[in-house]
Amino acid sequence: MASLIEEDIMTDDGEFVINIGPQHPSTHGVLHLKVWLDGETVKKVEPHLGYIHRSIEKMCENLSYRQYIFSTSRMDYLSAHINNQACCLAVEKGLEVEVPDRAKVIRTILAELTRLASHALWWGCMGLDLGAVTPFFYAFREREMINDIMEESCGARLTQNFMVPGGLMADVHPNFVAKTKELVKMFRQNLPEYDQLLTGNVIFRQRTEGVGILTKEDAISWGCSGAVARASGVSCDIRKHYPYDAYDRVQFKEIISTGCDSWARYLVRIEEMKESFSIIEQLIDNIPEGDIVAKTKNVIKLPKGEFMAKVETARGELDVLLVSDGAANPYRCKFRSPNFSNLSALGHMAKGAKIGDLVAMMATLDLVIPDVDR
Amino acid sequence: MSREELQAAITAALSDRAEPRGDEPGTALITFDEGGQFLNGNVARENIVPVMKKLRDELGFNYLFCLTCVDWKTHFTMMYHLRNLDTRDELVIKSKIEDVNNPAIDTVSNLWQTANFHEREVYDLFGVKFYNHPDLRRIFLDEQWPGYPLRKNYEDPNMIEL
Numbered sequence: 001m002a003s004l005i006e007e008d009i010m011t012d013d014g015e016f017v018i019n020i021g022p023q024h025p026s027t028h029g030v031l032h033l034k035v036w037l038d039g040e041t042v043k044k045v046e047p048h049l050g051y052i053h054r055s056i057e058k059m060c061e062n063l064s065y066r067q068y069i070f071s072t073s074r075m076d077y078l079s080a081h082i083n084n085q086a087c088c089l090a091v092e093k094g095l096e097v098e099v100p101d102r103a104k105v106i107r108t109i110l111a112e113l114t115r116l117a118s119h120a121l122w123w124g125c126m127g128l129d130l131g132a133v134t135p136f137f138y139a140f141r142e143r144e145m146i147n148d149i150m151e152e153s154c155g156a157r158l159t160q161n162f163m164v165p166g167g168l169m170a171d172v173h174p175n176f177v178a179k180t181k182e183l184v185k186m187f188r189q190n191l192p193e194y195d196q197l198l199t200g201n202v203i204f205r206q207r208t209e210g211v212g213i214l215t216k217e218d219a220i221s222w223g224c225s226g227a228v229a230r231a232s233g234v235s236c237d238i239r240k241h242y243p244y245d246a247y248d249r250v251q252f253k254e255i256i257s258t259g260c261d262s263w264a265r266y267l268v269r270i271e272e273m274k275e276s277f278s279i280i281e282q283l284i285d286n287i288p289e290g291d292i293v294a295k296t297k298n299v300i301k302l303p304k305g306e307f308m309a310k311v312e313t314a315r316g317e318l319d320v321l322l323v324s325d326g327a328a329n330p331y332r333c334k335f336r337s338p339n340f341s342n343l344s345a346l347g348h349m350a351k352g353a354k355i356g357d358l359v360a361m362m363a364t365l366d367l368v369i370p371d372v373d374r
Numbered sequence: 375m376s377r378e379e380l381q382a383a384i385t386a387a388l389s390d391r392a393e394p395r396g397d398e399p400g401t402a403l404i405t406f407d408e409g410g411q412f413l414n415g416n417v418a419r420e421n422i423v424p425v426m427k428k429l430r431d432e433l434g435f436n437y438l439f440c441l442t443c444v445d446w447k448t449h450f451t452m453m454y455h456l457r458n459l460d461t462r463d464e465l466v467i468k469s470k471i472e473d474v475n476n477p478a479i480d481t482v483s484n485l486w487q488t489a490n491f492h493e494r495e496v497y498d499l500f501g502v503k504f505y506n507h508p509d510l511r512r513i514f515l516d517e518q519w520p521g522y523p524l525r526k527n528y529e530d531p532n533m534i535e536l
């Protein structure tokens with residue numbers, strides 16, 4: 001966190017220093033950007049973090065392997081399911097337990113629903129950041145439906161905590177299949193509206209095309225992942241390259257663009273939603289019968305060693321690293337969050353851009369600040 | 375590449391031309407651990423930058439996706455998770471820091487920009503100093519924060535024992 005002793009608001013070179021945030025609507029949370037400006041042109045951006053640092057990694061050292069999963073729903077709260085999934089996969093790797101097929105498939109469907117909800121919210125906020133208020137309400141129409149499905153099966157709308165080591169906490173609601181099918185059908189029908197509202201909008205395109213260039217080399221060097229890296233031509237979809245749960249039994253395309261700008265990042269996410277529809281449709285009719293959770297001991301103890309699981313959240317690659325010394329709680333627990341690395345590239349992308357475009361760039365990074373700070 | 379092939383390739387690339395600083399000539403720059411989920415390579419603290427540079431430039435490990443530290447009470451272990459984005463091979467490089475009072479290691483942020491933020495995080499929470507880091511400040515906590523929270527001997531003055 002920055003010490004808030006203000007420097008001169010004007011440097012010797014005549015550059016203004018302004019603070020955006022930590023309470024600014026366009027930063028989607030408590031992100032504080034210190035921006036050096038020459039007129040309208042951004043000279044330097046310095047993200048200041050830590051306003052919502054809860055030291056989840058330290059807390060996890062005192063939690064058992066069943067408990068630590070729940071604290072991760074509060075990291076990237078828009079991908080809560082996927083965060084939980086990563087934690088479960090890491091524990092399962094240590095226990096070498098085989099997850100039942102039914103649990104695997106349901107987990108994958110839930111992860112894709114989460115991705116859809118997250119991308120829908122991102123799309124609405126993206127419009128909002130650029131001054132279009134209407135898209136937000138359209139996006140929330142679909143998002144509400146997904147949240148209702150979650151609520152019915154998992155009991156919560158945002159921080160679901162439905163996954164446990166070995167499978168799922170409970171079976172899904174009897175309505176789950178029908179409702180999910182209905183959602184996918186409706187979402188597919190409504191997606192053209194998204195295109196009409198933003199994708200084809202001239203103002204929107206002019207504000208995103210050619211803005212916030214991140215080359216492939218830079219994306220790799222800055223450790224970007226997810227849609228941000230894929231829009232720069234880096235093939236990095238964890239679901240494709242290191243399949244987990246049921247991703248090895250579905251067909252889907254990895255969306256890669258070489259546009260490298262904000263527009264490309266926008267398009268990649270829109271196309272990803274269509275792939276998520278397809279993944280859900282392939283699985284929803286073929287949920288195998290059987291157990292929902294593998295038998296594990298009440299008190300889980302992992303053998304000595306290091307266990308890492310990686311998943312593709314809605315924002316990119318999340319790695320959970322557990323260092324175990326054989327006890328019932330992790331000796332060290334590290335979350336490599338996608339937003340942390342993606343955000344670090346912002347200063348590089350924004351150099352030389354106009355201040356108005358900075359907001360557009362932040363929108364396409366799809367930042368969730370609790371995930372950055374952890 | 376299988377694990378054995380990868381290990382052989384790395385050993386070959388790191389043996390002949392490398393000039394270990396201060397070590398006896400002929401000492402291997404890298405030793406490997408048995409077992410584990412990834413291929414684990416141990417590198418001496420002094421050699422971390424030349425080894426990482428070779429891994430990046432000659433063996434194609436171009437993506438540093440995780441950088442962290444573990445406090446083992448008697449020493450710190452820096453962990454670098456590397457990935458080759460073409461072959462999808464993964465590798466963990468570990469480096470031991472013996473000095474627990476003043477831990478320090480060379481920065482790799484001139485090889486990977488992402489290391490800048492990750493090293494600041496390790497500095498903030500473990501107090502490991504990184505030589506030649508361009509901007510070594512605390513990233514989450516206040517500059518005046520006493521102690522380094524992720525160290526095992528950290529005591530929070532405000533903690534209430536239940």
